[in-house]
Amino acid sequence: MDEVEVIVAHSERATLRVGEVFLKVDPDRARIDAEVEAISLAPVPTPKVLWRRPPVLAITAIPGTTLGSLGGPSTGSPAAWAAAGAAIRTLHEAPLPPRLGRAGRSTAALAAELDQECGLLVANGILPADLVARNRRVAEAAFRPWAPAFTHGDLQIAHVFLENDEVTGIIDWSEAGRGDALHDLATFTLGHEDRLDDLLAGYGTDVDLDVIHAWWSLRSLLVVRWLTEHGFDPFAPGCEVDVLRSRM
Template sequence: MRVGDVFLKVDADQARIEVEAMALAPVPTPKVLWRKPPVLAIAAVPGTALGRLGEPSTASPAAWAAAGAAIRKLHDAPLPPWPGRGLDELAADLDGECEWLVTNGVLPADLVTRNRQVAEAALRPWTPVFTHGTDVDLDVIRAWSSLRSLLGVRWLVEHGFDPTAPGCEVDVLRSRM
């Protein structure tokens, strides 16, 4: 979530706050401003955004090529020396969050159900890499996006943030409808 020139990564599972992994990345990463679990604050990266959710990109082909080159460097980098979360744990967390969102009337059931279905693609076995490969499966990218948004809404609500603000989690979820 962006707040001015700061990006906040909110995650109750501190194993997913990748400060250590960022330090291992073979490309420049944003400056870590502070870390107060469950939040990591990083500085905005200078430059112009390649695009915005729901809007056409005005970025040049050269800008997209540079972004692709950085992603390829990340993909080719060795994995961090620690395991990720198990699929069963991730599925259980997702089930719990979806139930909370609907039971508490935070989001409409059809929106949660559709995004839970999209997120299923992230719950199948995969080969770990630093970031996605050049053989991109857009369904998996969308799945992780839905999954992360579904998992983040409760924390934002409980801490006084608006997950319905433009470009935030609920916008991502609505884009799947």
């Protein structure tokens, strides 16, 4: 009998692996609906949906390995990183999906959320005020007009699999939809800033690096408190707090 491997689990959702099948347990049906829809529309390799019986979605495993993990060493050749960049560009140039994704929140809503989060980080003694203030200023560059693209919305490095320098699949599409393309690029390189040039070589177009830097700060500020409250450690070497410190 195949063992059950817990990939990630917290109070909101869990992902389990049983043999070559991933089971995603999520009581928020809208997230499962968004994932199934995005998988059907995305012009890049994705897992196959086997069945869905809310709150569970079953999908196939993806062959290959990731280019690293947040807080761990980055792996893969420059060609592999470029291949990931090319796949992301293919996604961003696809016809827009009907949904607004996580990367598509309005500037006003995002700024309000960031201000609230920064206040809580300082008031609760989670991060020092000067670190928060510096990164809040860096994050300002993300608040600018942008053309909507088909975005993944949570394009962590652990969500893209490659084999022989080719992308074999991209997973976890529940936050996908219309959004800011640079949000995806920044999320993928978070904690692996030294590989950004390799990624952009495959992405194949000029991007505003100040906006990438802004999204590194913005994303980190928004998730530190949530991570600490859900059993994760943003203070681990190479993780979100180190990303914030690097902006100092």
